[in-house]
Every structure is written in structure tokens, then in C-alpha cells.
Amino acid sequence: MDTLVSIRVFCAVAELKSFASAASRLGLSTAMTSKHVMHLENRLQTRLLNRTSRHVSLTESGALYFEQTRQMLDALQETEEAVSKTAVTPRGTLKLSAPVWMANTIFAEILSQYREQYPEVRLDIDLSGRLVNLVEEGFDVALRMTQGALDPSLVARRLSEVHFHLVASPEFLKRNGRPQSLADLEGRPFLAYSFVSADGTITLESPDGPRVVHLDPVMKSSNETILRMAAIHGMGLTFVPEILIEQELADGRLDAVLPGTARGVGTLYIVYPSRKYLSAKVRTFVDFCVSQSRLKRIQSENAAEFVRSLASQT
Numbered sequence: 001m002d003t004l005v006s007i008r009v010f011c012a013v014a015e016l017k018s019f020a021s022a023a024s025r026l027g028l029s030t031a032m033t034s035k036h037v038m039h040l041e042n043r044l045q046t047r048l049l050n051r052t053s054r055h056v057s058l059t060e061s062g063a064l065y066f067e068q069t070r071q072m073l074d075a076l077q078e079t080e081e082a083v084s085k086t087a088v089t090p091r092g093t094l095k096l097s098a099p100v101w102m103a104n105t106i107f108a109e110i111l112s113q114y115r116e117q118y119p120e121v122r123l124d125i126d127l128s129g130r131l132v133n134l135v136e137e138g139f140d141v142a143l144r145m146t147q148g149a150l151d152p153s154l155v156a157r158r159l160s161e162v163h164f165h166l167v168a169s170p171e172f173l174k175r176n177g178r179p180q181s182l183a184d185l186e187g188r189p190f191l192a193y194s195f196v197s198a199d200g201t202i203t204l205e206s207p208d209g210p211r212v213v214h215l216d217p218v219m220k221s222s223n224e225t226i227l228r229m230a231a232i233h234g235m236g237l238t239f240v241p242e243i244l245i246e247q248e249l250a251d252g253r254l255d256a257v258l259p260g261t262a263r264g265v266g267t268l269y270i271v272y273p274s275r276k277y278l279s280a281k282v283r284t285f286v287d288f289c290v291s292q293s294r295l296k297r298i299q300s301e302n303a304a305e306f307v308r309s310l311a312s313q314t
Contacts, residue, residue, distance in 0.1 A: 009036035074279035091120035166262035189236030190215035
């Protein structure tokens with residue numbers, strides 16, 4: 001059995017998490033697809049995939065093998081094109097993980113312009129905002145925000161600074177009073193990200209150093225949009241990235257609360273697995289994003305990341 005073909009089959013199964021879907025893509029029977037994976041497992045003397053009747057997932061060894069062989073296949077394709085005197089053209093499916101709020105007109109236009117420049121690349125975008133495992137789940141790149149160190153196994157390119165504000169509607173502030181200090185935030189209704197501790201305890205900087213503040217998490221969600229909308233309708237205070245509330249602050253639907261104190265800054269990165277040779281689709285997409293000055297206005301991966309970092313300081 002051709003080992004290179006078996007590797008291609010294994011990578012398809014790992015990416016699609018299904019023997020049947022991989023078989024359909026490659027024009028093979030499901031039985032032959034399974035035989036190719038078994039051939040590799042016998043050759044390596046290790047299990048690469050966990051199989052149940054409804055689910056396929058990578059083992060630890062399988063995740064490592066998938067990452068390395070996918071890199072090899074990408075490099076092989078580009079080498080064959082170069083040897084045949086064909087330009088190395090970005091092609092294939094680029095799988096991207098991004099936060100919910102990236103469903104905005106700025107990023108949509110950037111994606112459209114990338115596709116116009118590289119029409120042979122298809123985009124598969126996950127906007128759940130969850131922290132995905134790039135290698136194990138088959139993602140090529142991700143947008144992530146952090147105030148500290150990133151996963152050392154990933155390569156990161158800086159895109160922009162991230163600014164967050166604590167905001168509430170004028171009606172909420174009129175009804176509950178406008179906080180004049182961090183102490184005034186104690187017990188206030190809080191629209192919290194799902195990653196915040198159950199009691200709504202966060203740490204904010206004050207002139208006297210870090211201060212622990214206990215808010216009342218009246219609603220929790222991992223979706224920034226619903227929290228922002230709830231704040232507009234007067235449900236409570238919430239932390240949001242500046243890019244999401246520029247219009248609301250301008251037209252008075254939201255007010256910044258303690259703007260000189262209750263705020264934070266992080267950095268947005270585009271990250272991808274460390275590889276000796278990058279595929280053309282990944283290299284061009286990363287470089288394209290880094291070159292976009294408009295991304296400087298897209299200022300957060302996920303407000304949950306910031307609030308989670310605050311909660312972790314308590």
C-alpha cells in the first residue's frame with residue numbers, strides 16, 4: 001500500500017473528522033479509507049485516531065503526526081509546482097478561528113479583498129470565539145488577544161492594540177447613579193463574559209494599585225454582541241472593546257464609566273502553528289492581514305479574554 005497516499009487519506013480524515021467524508025472527498029470507499037489509516041498505524045505501531053460509531057478524534061500521537069505530515073504535503077505540493085515551472089499559487093481551504101465580533105464590515109471587506117487577490121483559496125471561518133487547538137482541530141490560523149505571553153508552540157504576528165471600556169446606558173446610570181470611584185462599582189449589576197468567576201470578582205488598577213471589585217453578574221454570555229445590546233437597554237455594566245461601541249458612545253446610547261480607571265489594553269495577534277515551511281495560503285493570508293492598516297481599528301479578539309485575565313488576578 002502506498003504510504004504517501006495513506007498519509008493523504010489520514011490527513012483528510014483528521015481534518016474532516018469523518019471516514020465517510022474523507023472517502024467522499026478522495027473518491028475512495030469508506031473501507032479503503034479505513035485500510036489506509038490502519039496501514040499507517042501498523043507502520044508506526046501507534047494509534048493515530050480514536051474511533052467511535054459517531055466520532056473520530058486525534059490521539060496525542062495522531063495530532064503530532066497530522067501537524068508534521070500536513071506540513072510535508074503542503075511543501076510537497078509547492079515543490080512539485082516549482083519544479084514544473086508553475087508559479088506557487090496559494091490554493092486550498094484556509095481554516096481560520098476568530099471571535100464572534102469579527103463578523104463586521106471591516107474584516108468582511110479584508111476577506112473579500114484577499115479572495116479577490118487569491119481566488120483559488122477558499123475560506124472556512126469559525127466565529128465561535130472559543131480557544132481552539134489549532135493543530136488538533138486542523139486550523140491554519142487564528143486571531144487571539146492577550147496581555148501576556150502566547151502559547152510558545154505558536155508563531156505570532158502582532159496586529160493591533162486592544163482597548164476596553166466599562167460602559168452602561170444613560171438610563172441605567174440615571175436609575176442606579178453614576179459611579180465616581182471603583183468603590184462605587186461594588187455590587188452593581190454586571191453583564192459578564194462566561195469566563196468571569198461566578199461571583200463577578202475582578203481586579204482593576206487604581207491610583208493606589210490593583211483593587212478587587214465585586215460586581216453582581218446578572219447575565220453571562222460568551223457573545224459580545226448580546227452583552228452590548230443588553231447594556232444599551234439598561235440591564236447593567238459591561239466591558240467591551242472600543243471598536244464595538246464607537247457609534248453608541250458617539251450617539252449617547254452608551255456612556256463610558258470611570259474612563260480614566262476602568263479600562264484595559266491588550267494586543268491582538270494572528271497566530272499559526274510553528275512550521276519550517278509555510279504553505280502559500282497561510283503565508284499570504286498572514287502577510288495580508290499584517291499589511292492592513294484597517295485592522296488597527298479592529299481592537300479585540302474577544303472581550304472575554306480581557307475580563308478573564310482580570311478575574312485571574314484575584
